[in-house]
Amino acid sequence: MPGSKIIFNGPDKTETDLKLAIENNSLIHIDHLDELYLIKELAVEMNKKPRVAIRVNMDTGVYPIWDRFGFNYENGQAWDAINKIMLNDKMELVGLHSHIGTFMLSPNAYGIAASKLSDLALGIKKKYKKNIQYLDLGGGFASKNTLKGSYLQGVDTSPTFDQYAEAISTAILNAGFVEDELPLLLLESGRSLIDEAGSLLGTVISNKRLSDGRRATIMDFGVNILFTSFWYDHKISPAQDFSQYTEDAVLYGPLCMNIDVIRENVTLPPLKRDDHVVVHTVGAYNMTQWMQFIAMRPAVVMIDMNEKAHVIRNRETLDSIESAEVMPEYLKKFKL
């Protein structure tokens, strides 16, 4: 991937990072004023004109407002940052970026974000006669998972891509851009694209009856593998024939920690030891956040369009952990 195609975003960018990004002509999305001034210094030092965008946070009618990232729209911070860049010819302002939240169930919030970014872009055009090349509306698009605490199923309530697209494109088209000066629209649709592509296969370790009479089923995967079970009620289905009779159960993971709960309450046909289950919609935020803890992480298999399976990540072994460890010299001689 050529560096010039990389968008460099986030609050933590070191001087070394920024130098590399400027060297490679990457798009730098500025998060705060300290970063803005540092880039200005580096630009002089390196005698380059970095391509930058600013990240803008705003009230889109959805709470909480992610105002910890970027510059605020309503209180004028964003416009102020834009002026700081535009009045100084050390950087080129090429884009505007927002990322209004995560798992956004309201398409309209994106419409509001698109309007507010467009408003800034048109303000720049008016004051500086400069066209902003792109609007990056960020991500946060919901997948079909069900958030904990929501009464209805995500598969029924999450907006479709059409609904998001309608809200965003309507807002931009109505913002007042001259037709051939419409900015490029960038979206970060990672989770909503990939979540449904992933499933986790697991096996029952045991059943037990809790002291209050509830059924508990212990699985061979827990929050170590399925990190997203902290915020989703994942759909789980048995992978073999089952009867019509069901029972409410708690699903636990295999860890010796009380927080290792996969589902606080799920209605399933009673499962036996060695029965298999499928956990649906686990493609996003699991492999990036899972941890090596008590149990090794499993292999990952990709099934291609011809239903052929390929291992794309090997099961962990002791060596995967030990290979990165370094033993201090004086301990090497230690005898047990």
Added chain:
Amino acid sequence: MNIKKNIALSDSGFVFDPSSGDSFSTNPIGLEIIKLLQNGKSADDIKKHITGAYMTDGDSFEKDFYDFVNMLQKLKIADGAEKK
């Protein structure tokens, strides 16, 4: 372990405890086991009967039977657990 005397069962798997007014539902196997217990069958008799009539082995039966009986006790359909 005894099923309480006046527990009423129906073929649909409806279990009614007249002394508390509580009612529960169970699946056909559960119903069969409660009936066997009502007829005074021992755990061993029931094991023999169920493993003979259905595709299950003794150990699986024991695990599920133990769980089921525990539940009957918890729901006060059967007499309480043995005290030490």
Added chain:
Amino acid sequence: MKKKKFTIAVTGLNAIDSPGPGVPVIRALRESKHFDVRIIGLSYEALEPGIYMHDLVDKTYQIPFPSSGIDSLLTRLKYINDIEKIDLIIPNFDAELFSFIKLVDTLEKKMKIKVFVPTIEQFEERHKVNLEAFGKKHKIKVPYSRTIFSTAEIPALKDQFTYPLVVKGKFYDASVAYTPEQAANYFNKITAKWGLPIIIQQFVHGQEVNVTAIGDGNGNTIGAVPMRKTYITDKGKAWAGISIADDKLMSMTKKMIKSSKWRGGLELEIIKTAEEDYYLLEINPRFPAWVYLAVGCGQNHPEALVRMAMGEEVKPFKKYDIGKMFIRYAYDMIVELKEFEKISTLGEL
């Protein structure tokens, strides 16, 4: 001429202390001069009283809770429809409406079942979470409100609200909090039952008035009857009420139905202040439990809904009786255990 007979499925059979509208809707349908009905009850729990009211409900089927998803609801409705050949479904619960609205196409086109409900846009925009924007769009006064997701947001509310304020659940429940501690307490209670978010609404002092109404989907108000509660239970539900004359309230209702092109039954909850300002507190997207008062006042709204659903042209009601009261009463039915057993084990009665 012999009256036509429709098979109509009705939910909301929970005629309990916080009653669902199913039973009064069925009473209204049974009194229709235009058609006869076979009533199929759709219940969620085995103790919904309507299940056992055999003079009102011909047969009841359990259906899965809305939280189990649209797919399982559709599977169940297909099963029921194969047996009963349903002409129309009247959903009466806020929490289930989303699913039924999403199923309108499938029900009407594939299963030939009519459903006369608001569109998903109407349903969403009147939602408590969106009510403020709705008020602005349709130029109706709405108390200031905002949505919160955590009790951590409660301390800061004092900058935007003056106590008391109303803490509301997404679907049901509302409590008046006089302190941040009370607000946090209600937040926890309501989220435990109905999930997030919680709506915080400015409490407006005044007299609560309610309107039950029905719109034809083209902007016309087919019927509307305003009522003031004269006796309220500790759950805030009307125990008794009286139909009132209030031109301002009626024109507000008609304006709202006209500009939103509301389709189906609805209830407006409104506060009338001492200065005669009207604040819209809530729009319930279905008939209220007191809809039978409208029948008593000469406007059979459920009947009108059925006729419109069946494609008949229905003329708007021109008048209603003012000063008619309703008084709700509790009544102990004697039920055989056999019946309870049937509905709880077989899911049918």
